[in-house]
Amino acid sequence: MIKKASDDIPGTIVFDGEKAIAGYALNKMCFSFNSAENRDAFLRDEDGYCDRFNVRGAQRLALKHRNVLELLEAGANIYYLAKWAGIFGMNVHQMGAQQRGLSEEEFKEMLLQAGRA
Helix, strand or coil, rough: CCCCHHHHHCCCCCCCCCHHCCHCCCCCCCCHHHCHHHHHHHCCCCHHHHHHHCCCCHHHHHHCCHHHHHHHHCCCCCCHHHHHHHCCCCCCHHHHHHHHHHCHHHHHHHHHHCCCC
């Protein structure tokens, strides 16, 4: 793999062409969650639903862990991932907090402090 300038951005997972290709099945599945029927189907049989979209390996494990950062590393696009997170009632503050290793309250405070700079 060729090293890119974006590989050196500390703490950042860049969604580039390689991530898009790696995450295609996962992102296609997450896009399907626009439909309430599909969200219900996922909750009824997560493994079967993942099979339907050919989601395998690290992506499936990250889904089971409910880990946003793992999913991003595995090629998830944050916009499609938000559809998956909504199934579990996870909001954008909770997703951001998880990515930063903070509690939701700590994350909100960080955002407030950043706005005061």
